[in-house]
Each structure stands twice: as structure tokens, then as C-alpha cells.
Amino acid sequence: MICLGIEGTAQKLGVGIVTDDGEILANISKHQEIREGIHPRDAAIHHAEHIKNLILKAIETAKIDFNDIDVIAFSQGPGLGPCLRVVAVAARTLSLKLNKPIVGVNHCIAHVEIGRLRTKAEDPVTLYVSGGNTQVIAYTDKRYRVFGETLDIAVGNMIDQFARDSGLGNPGGPIVEKLAMKGKKYIPMPYSIKGMDVSFSGLLTHALKLLNKYPIEDICFSLQETAFSMLVEVTERAVAQLNKEEVLLVGGVGVNKRLQSMLKKMCIERGCKFYVPENEFLGDNGAMIAWLGILMYKSGVRHKLEDTYIKQKFRTDEVEVTWRY
Ligand code: ATP
Ligand code: FE2
Numbered sequence: 598m599i600c601l602g603i604e605g606t607a608q609k610l611g612v613g614i615v616t617d618d619g620e621i622l623a624n625i626s627k628h629q630e631i632r633e634g635i636h637p638r639d640a641a642i643h644h645a646e647h648i649k650n651l652i653l654k655a656i657e658t659a660k661i662d663f664n665d666i667d668v669i670a671f672s673q674g675p676g677l678g679p680c681l682r683v684v685a686v687a688a689r690t691l692s693l694k695l696n697k698p699i700v701g702v703n704h705c706i707a708h709v710e711i712g713r714l715r716t717k718a719e720d721p722v723t724l725y726v727s728g729g730n731t732q733v734i735a736y737t738d739k740r741y742r743v744f745g746e747t748l749d750i751a752v753g754n755m756i757d758q759f760a761r762d763s764g765l766g767n768p769g770g771p772i773v774e775k776l777a778m779k780g781k782k783y784i785p786m787p788y789s790i791k792g793m794d795v796s797f798s799g800l801l802t803h804a805l806k807l808l809n810k811y812p813i814e815d816i817c818f819s820l821q822e823t824a825f826s827m828l829v830e831v832t833e834r835a836v837a838q839l840n841k842e843e844v845l846l847v848g849g850v851g852v853n854k855r856l857q858s859m860l861k862k863m864c865i866e867r868g869c870k871f872y873v874p875e876n877e878f879l880g881d882n883g884a885m886i887a888w889l890g891i892l893m894y895k896s897g898v899r900h901k902l903e904d905t906y907i908k909q910k911f912r913t914d915e916v917e918v919t920w921r922y
Pocket of ligand 2: 880881
């Protein structure tokens with residue numbers, strides 16, 4: 598069975614083609630170049646302009662024919678409304694034209710499932726960190742449940758905003774990581790955990806106030822150390838409470854080597870296993886949408902065209918997990 602999956606919840610558009618054996622036949626993407634924050638309408642125009650060619654290129658890369666596709670999957674949410682709509686229209690059009698079934702998938706669960714596929718983690722506590730999301734997710738009783746999340750902005754958004762406002766550029770993640778490597782001194786910053794949830798907006802405000810008072814390297818270093826320690830702490834608590842033996846890191850911020858090493862250290866100390874997929878599968882990608890489409894379709898999920906409306910605030914725990922036992 599072959600599934601073509603389309604991702605486009607924010608500024609990145611991705612098309613993936615995956616088999617039910619988990620083989621990735623194509624995984625290509627195109628993202629909108631932005632210097633400021635994302636503008637939903639402009640990102641949607643970008644997706645509409647490029648989607649046709651990206652699909653054609655994915656078919657070519659996979660060395661298949663349109664008729665070889667068995668299922669069409671698309672990211673139904675959460676994400677930016679205008680972007681989601683473009684992707685949904687493209688997926689519906691393909692489904693109708695090829696007369697193949699369509700499955701709308703949850704973007705956050707797709708991150709978890711591609712992480713499990715690529716790393717062979719079985720039942721991990723997942724830390725999902727990106728520009729739009731920050732969640733600690735684990736599977737219990739037929740759902741992917743969110744055990745901790747951000748109460749305000751996502752960690753990636755916090756870092757990107759800091760980098761933009763301090764004139765470092767966009768996206769901030771890799772720039773801040775590089776500068777942080779040269780940082781020597783830790784400057785105390787607000788460390789904010791409430792229950793199992795985290796909050797980053799106070800940290801952002803505080804870090805911006807330190808500009809020109811301390812070396813930028815030390816600010817970046819301290820920002821990362823503080824934010825990542827918060828994330829590691831809630832992840833560790835979820836592992837302890839749920840008695841899980843694996844930790845999986847996914848999402849674009851997961852590329853960060855310091856975050857990876859902090860999580861790894863925690864896992865070694867607790868005696869659990871740490872998994873992180875290749876960079877290609879950490880950030881948004883079409884393959885993860887195609888793979889979750891396969892898992893859902895094979896477990897019996899069927900969506901009618903009228904079930905494919907977009908869900909901007911699609912919650913991770915809304916979906917009944919029919920493909921895991
Ligand atoms: P989502 O739709 O899941 O919220 P997204 O649109 O933010 O995803 P991703 O590709 O998952 O897209 O993640 C992009 C984020 O990852 C940006 O905030 C970027 O700054 C961050 N990032 C990328 N590389 C690094 C890095 N080396 N260190 C920290 N953050 C990084
Ligand atoms: Fe994502």
C-alpha cells in the first residue's frame with residue numbers, strides 16, 4: 598500500500614510518499630523564506646503556488662505513477678487556517694480525481710509516529726518541540742495524551758522571537774544554538790514550570806531586557822539552558838509518573854544538540870532509552886503525514902469528504918488511536 602501525504606500547517610509545505618512497510622519513497626519540501634514572523638495569508642499563497650509542482654516532483658522522486666497511490670493523507674490541523682485550507686483542497690482534489698480514499702491526520706500525532714517509525718521506539722514519552730508547539734505526549738488507554746504543554750508560546754517561537762527582536766535573524770534556533778556554544782557565563786533567568794506545564798513568555802521578555810548589558814553569547818547560552826532545563830524536567834516527571842522506559846524527541850527544535858544531550862543525560866541517569874530521529878524527520882515533513890495516513894487507514898479509519906474540514910485547534914488527545922494495542 599502506498600500513501601501520499603501533504604503537510605502544510607505553517608510556512609513549510611511538504612509532500613511525502615510512504616509504503617505500508619514504512620519505506621520512504623519521497624519526502625520533499627519547500628518553505629517560504631521569511632524575515633519577519635509568519636503571515637498566514639502569505640504562507641497560504643506560497644503553498645498554493647508550489648503544491649502542484651511539489652506533488653509532481655514527489656511522484657517523480659518515488660518513481661511511481663499516480664495510479665499506484667492507494668490513499669491520500671493531509672494534515673488537518675492544528676495549524677494556520679489559510680495554510681490548512683490550501684492543503685485540504687489539494688488533498689480533496691487529488692482524492693476525487695484519482696478516486697482514492699482520503700484521510701485527515703493530526704499533525705502532532707504524525708510527529709510522534711514518524712519518530713517511532715524511524716527510531717523503533719515502542720512506547721515512549723515524547724517531547725514535541727517546534728515553532729508552534731511544545732507538548733509532552735504519551736500513549737495511554739487508546740489516546741495520545743498531553744501530560745504537559747506550554748501555557749503561552751512554543752519554545753521555538755520564543756527562540757525565534759528573541760532572535761528577530763535582537764537582530765540576529767530568522768529562524769533563530771540554529772543562530773542562537775551557535776552563539777550559545779560560545780557562551781561561558783550563566784545569567785539567572787525566570788524558570789517557570791506550573792504543575793506539568795511550562796511558560797516561556799516571561800523568559801523571552803527577560804532575555805530581551807538583558808541585550809547590550811551582557812555578551813550576546815552568554816544571553817543565548819542562558820536562554821537555552823533555562824528553557825531546555827524546564828523541558829527536561831517536565832519530560833522526566835512524565836517518565837516517572839507513567840513508568841515509561843523510553844523518551845523520544847521530535848519537532849524542529851529537537852535538532853538542537855544541547856537539548857539532545859541534556860535529555861540523553863537525564864535518560865542515562867534514569868536508566869531509560871533516548872531516541873531522536875534524523876533531522877529530516879524532526880521538523881515538519883510530508884512523510885510523517887503519509888505514514889500516519891497509512892496507520893489510520895489500515896486500522897480501518899475512513900473519512901468522508903465532509904469529514905475533511907480543517908481543525909485549526911485540533912487537539913492531540915481528540916483522536917482515538919485505532920492502530921496501537
Ligand atoms: P509545528 O507546525 O510543528 O509547530 P514548525 O512550523 O515550527 O512546526 P518545525 O520545522 O517543526 O516547524 O520547527 C521549526 C522550529 O525549529 C523553528 O522555531 C526553528 O527556530 C527551530 N529550530 C531549528 N533548528 C534549531 C536548532 N538547531 N536549535 C533550536 N531550534 C531550532
Ligand atoms: Fe510540526
